[in-house]
Amino acid sequence: MLELFGLNERAEHVYRALLALGAATPGTLAERLALPLPLVQNALAGLESNGLAAVSAALGDHYVAAPPTIALAPALSQRRHELHEAERAVESLADEYRRTGGAANGVADLVEVVSGVSAVRHRFEQIQLGAAEELMALVTDAPVAVRPEENVVESVVVARGVTHRTVLSRDTLAEGQVMEQMALALGRGQQVRIAETVPTKLIVADRALAMVPLRTLGSPGEPAALLVRAPGLLEALIGLFELCWQQAVPVRFSSDGQLPVDDEGDQPDQTDLQILSLLLAGLTDASVAKQLDLGLRTVQRRVQRLMVLTGVTTRMQLGWQAYEKGWVAR
The missing domain is CATH 1.10.10.10 (Winged helix-like DNA-binding domain superfamily/Winged helix DNA-binding domain)
Known part of the structure; x- marks a missing residue:
């Protein structure tokens, strides 16, 4: 979790142990964490260089942890600033794209075709990671570019508190790992329903962006998908999902x-x-x-x-x- 602040997993464990103990020697930490002493000493050196730990003034052989709100606040503030600057850069690029006619009459900015396995997979992950409140998905038995067990970002998004509703077609239950994946999803608090049939694959993020697969584009068999931001089309796709949701059986x-x-x-x-x-x-x-x-x-x-x-x-x-x-x- 603290990788954003330049700490690896071992250094984070040592820092958390220091917070719990208040003060500890490298040997005590090594015993508590069941780690070799040299690795603990190396982690303490890294924490010290990042201002997260220091040698105790009262007990020279002990280390103490710096308060996280003080030690991590500057880095957190810098991250917020970088994210804000990145958002401004994206907005500037979007404005330039529209001004130069790249999005003719604004239509290309509302509906976009993505082709190729890599591109479809990348956009699918982007849509999920970009969701702030809600994800809605229809799942059929014919994967386009990403199989359910390959969708590793789903658990990350749900862990952030994003509501996730999924309707599976009954045919998907014939897939080998679907039952296992469904149990994991339900265990994470996702809502899952099963319908007799599902008309198409679909994912909608925050009711603002949807992705629908296309059978082929260009050469036969090449996966492709349609990204939809147009309000009218979005309303229709959201209505399709809600209809499937109402008719499906909860699991x-x-x-x-x-x-x-x-x-x-x-x-x-x-x-x-x-x-x-x-x-x-x-x-x-x-x-x-x-x-x-x-x-x-x-x-x-x-x-x-x-x-x-x-x-x-x-x-x-x-x-x-x-x-x-x-x-x-x-």
Whole structure:
């Protein structure tokens, strides 16, 4: 986290340990962090040169940490200044682009075509990293340039507090790692729903910028995408997402297996919760068994157990009871 201030991971660990201890010798820090003494001494030298630590005046063999608000404030202020200057430079370049006619009648600035795997991947990551409040995504079973498991920036964006809603087509569940990725996303607090069909891939950032894939551009098979900033088109794409979202089935199961308990007694476990979510998404018993790597009879036996547990005789009643008891999201 402190790499922006020129500290590597080891130096950050040493600095945090110093903050926790108040004062410590290099040997104490090495023992606490389970690191070789020379590495700790090297990290302390770096902290000292950056004004983040100093030798104690009272205890000559001890180091003390400088207060972070004092030691890091100048660098943080410089970073803010650099970011502000970068924003001004981008605005200046955009103005120059429009003045020189690069964006004919402003249309090219509102709709842009990006082609090539590298370019599409880069813009896809830029859109996510640029989101400040909300990301909305439609996902189909045909990746254009980035597969779900390759989307490493998604977790970074969600960690910043960006709301993330995703609608998956049911066909995507046939992909090998989709279930694992969906569990990770739900564990991060993302909202995921499954629809019978999804018309197209789509990602929208802050309701201000959208990206839609194009089948081909130029040579056959070359991936391409359309970046949309035009208000009218954006409204249509956002409306498409909201329609898919309303018609999709919510999915909820967390990696820690925690479930709401409304009374004492037997409760569904993590596997039961996953089975319920997938059945409500429209999968057959056989498909659920394949996705969760279970036997068909195991799935059917667990469903029957849940019906007995809820006191119902049909699967429709089981779905209703699952909602009522909070086992799956509404």
